[in-house]
Amino acid sequence: MTAGAVGARPRHVPQSELRSGIGYWVASLASMVRFDYGRVRQWVPMMIVIQTLMGAGMALLYGFFYPHVTAIRALYITTGAPTLALIPVGFVMLPGTVAEQKLEGTFDYIWSLPAPRSAQAASTFTLFTLFALPGSVFALLVAAWRYDVHLAFSPLLVPAVLLCALMAITVGYGMALAIPNPMVTNVITNALMFVVLLFSPIVYPASQLPAWLASVHYFLPFYNMAVVIRAGLTSGIVAHVATSFVVLAAWTAAGAAATAWVVGHRR
Amino acid sequence: MAEASAAALVPHGTVERGARHWWHEYTVMVRWHLASLRMWLVTLTIVQLLAGVGFVLGISLFFAHIPTTAALFVSTGVPVINLLTVGMILGPQLVADQRSNGSYEYLRSMPVSRSVAAAAWYTVCLIGGVPAMVVALGVAQLRYDLPLHVSPMIVPAVLLTSFAGTMLGYALGHAIGSPMATRMVTQLLVFVVFGFAPVLYPLSQMPRWLGAVNWWLPFRHMAVVTRAALTPGGHAAVLSAYVVLCVWAIVCAALAGRALGR
Numbered sequence: 001m002t003a004g005a006v007g008a009r010p011r012h013v014p015q016s017e018l019r020s021g022i023g024y025w026v027a028s029l030a031s032m033v034r035f036d037y038g039r040v041r042q043w044v045p046m047m048i049v050i051q052t053l054m055g056a057g058m059a060l061l062y063g064f065f066y067p068h069v070t071a072i073r074a075l076y077i078t079t080g081a082p083t084l085a086l087i088p089v090g091f092v093m094l095p096g097t098v099a100e101q102k103l104e105g106t107f108d109y110i111w112s113l114p115a116p117r118s119a120q121a122a123s124t125f126t127l128f129t130l131f132a133l134p135g136s137v138f139a140l141l142v143a144a145w146r147y148d149v150h151l152a153f154s155p156l157l158v159p160a161v162l163l164c165a166l167m168a169i170t171v172g173y174g175m176a177l178a179i180p181n182p183m184v185t186n187v188i189t190n191a192l193m194f195v196v197l198l199f200s201p202i203v204y205p206a207s208q209l210p211a212w213l214a215s216v217h218y219f220l221p222f223y224n225m226a227v228v229i230r231a232g233l234t235s236g237i238v239a240h241v242a243t244s245f246v247v248l249a250a251w252t253a254a255g256a257a258a259t260a261w262v263v264g265h266r267r
Numbered sequence: 268m269a270e271a272s273a274a275a276l277v278p279h280g281t282v283e284r285g286a287r288h289w290w291h292e293y294t295v296m297v298r299w300h301l302a303s304l305r306m307w308l309v310t311l312t313i314v315q316l317l318a319g320v321g322f323v324l325g326i327s328l329f330f331a332h333i334p335t336t337a338a339l340f341v342s343t344g345v346p347v348i349n350l351l352t353v354g355m356i357l358g359p360q361l362v363a364d365q366r367s368n369g370s371y372e373y374l375r376s377m378p379v380s381r382s383v384a385a386a387a388w389y390t391v392c393l394i395g396g397v398p399a400m401v402v403a404l405g406v407a408q409l410r411y412d413l414p415l416h417v418s419p420m421i422v423p424a425v426l427l428t429s430f431a432g433t434m435l436g437y438a439l440g441h442a443i444g445s446p447m448a449t450r451m452v453t454q455l456l457v458f459v460v461f462g463f464a465p466v467l468y469p470l471s472q473m474p475r476w477l478g479a480v481n482w483w484l485p486f487r488h489m490a491v492v493t494r495a496a497l498t499p500g501g502h503a504a505v506l507s508a509y510v511v512l513c514v515w516a517i518v519c520a521a522l523a524g525r526a527l528g529r
Contacts, residue, residue, distance in 0.1 A: 043447075064473050066330075100367070204328065
């Protein structure tokens with residue numbers, strides 16, 4: 001009798017069970033996108049302005065360094081501008097945001113939210129990729145207007161820009177997560193910007209580099225970003241576009257792997 | 268017994284004044300900065316050297332063959348950037364970090380006067396800037412074989428350039444409350460100094476209106492005084508450049524002082 005009564009009583013289950021499945025993941029992603037957007041909303045216009053300044057501004061100031069901006073220089077500078085605008089979002093602003101969150105403690109709070117961490121990371125990737133696009137377009141428009149360059153758009157531009165944005169953000173995020181000390185991240189991002197702005201063949205042809213530096217750049221993302229975006233904006237001045245797409249895809253995968261590795265570890 | 272406890276309540280130190288006391292506090296603060304920033308300073312020195320030398324060498328990649336004028340302008344402009352890096356760019360960011368992690372209030376509570384704190388920080392900025400400047404100039408000379416001629420005016424030029432930059436950074440760091448805003452403003456300043464001020468290239472290569480705007484900003488004048496001290500021949504506008512720089516330094520110091528006094 002007694003034993004039967006105990007058996008009939010519903011088993012004590014925890015209120016929230018462990019949820020999983022693709023539907024739950026997508027729902028978490030949607031909530032995280034809303035949550036993240038709500039958090040950064042006030043900074044979005046600022047980010048776009050900074051990006052535009054960065055892309056368009058760099059396009060203008062590279063021109064100042066030359067006594068004469070020839071037609072080919074102008075073409076290189078203009079088609080490099082969208083690339084320059086995409087780089088800071090992923091490689092500077094995103095790691096900076098993560099560093100700030102780590103210092104403030106927000107980072108741990110977000111990890112404690114009941115959403116899969118992979119959905120949290122995917123939300124960041126989605127949002128920042130979207131944020132990266134307007135600034136890039138503005139940069140191109142300003143540069144094209146300033147240098148009066150005629151561009152030949154090809155459909156390749158869409159996958160090129162999306163892949164570049166996603167790559168920059170994945171790698172920047174992976175780096176910010178994988179490096180525990182925000183100060184170190186800060187130094188690296190600043191150093192990267194320096195390399196990008198001076199030593200990367202984005203606004204000038206790779207042929208102006210010493211051979212060894214050019215070969216290093218075939219494996220780094222920056223030159224390849226410039227190649228695929230330039231291929232979408234011009235016809236006949238870049239070669240080996242497919243190789244550049246492969247290199248960029250590999251960097252994206254590496255960034256995602258670094259993110260997955262950190263996110264998958266318990267602390 | 269009661270007397271003893273009353274005595275214990277009285278603060279030990281009285282308000283001390285005078286040049287000797289100031290000097291003592293100053294040396295203590297400089298040592299304190301150097302000790303607390305020792306790791307940071309090592310990183311900084313490396314970054315400064317790489318940035319200075321990197322810029323001097325990197326500019327030649329922009330050209331298939333670099334003209335001597337371009338090389339000369341970059342090589343004499345890089346020292347200005349070296350001098351500004353610590354005081355104007357990293358200083359405000361350091362203050363922003365201190366605000367984020369809470370040590371800012373602690374530092375404000377230290378019993379030193381504002382002038383001592385500012386002078387000590389200025390000294391640290393010079394320590395962080397001058398060696399990199401010398402190395403960058405040396406590398407430029409080796410790489411491009413430039414017609415450099417260092418005159419004694421380099422001393423006031425360097426001191427004033429660094430002072431104006433440091434005070435500008437001091438004002439930014441202390442007068443702007445939000446760390447995020449400080450970071451953004453300093454990033455913007457980096458951008459202006461590198462690209463939109465005639466520091467690394469001649470004034471004639473920028474639009475006329477932008478040159479006129481730059482007359483009101485300090486960077487053009489920093490480049491003028493530094494370049495005048497590094498290259499032979501007469502230079503126009505050096506005197507007015509010194510005057511504008513002094514005005515900037517004084518205004519920024521006053522702003523920072525007001526922010527710190529609150």
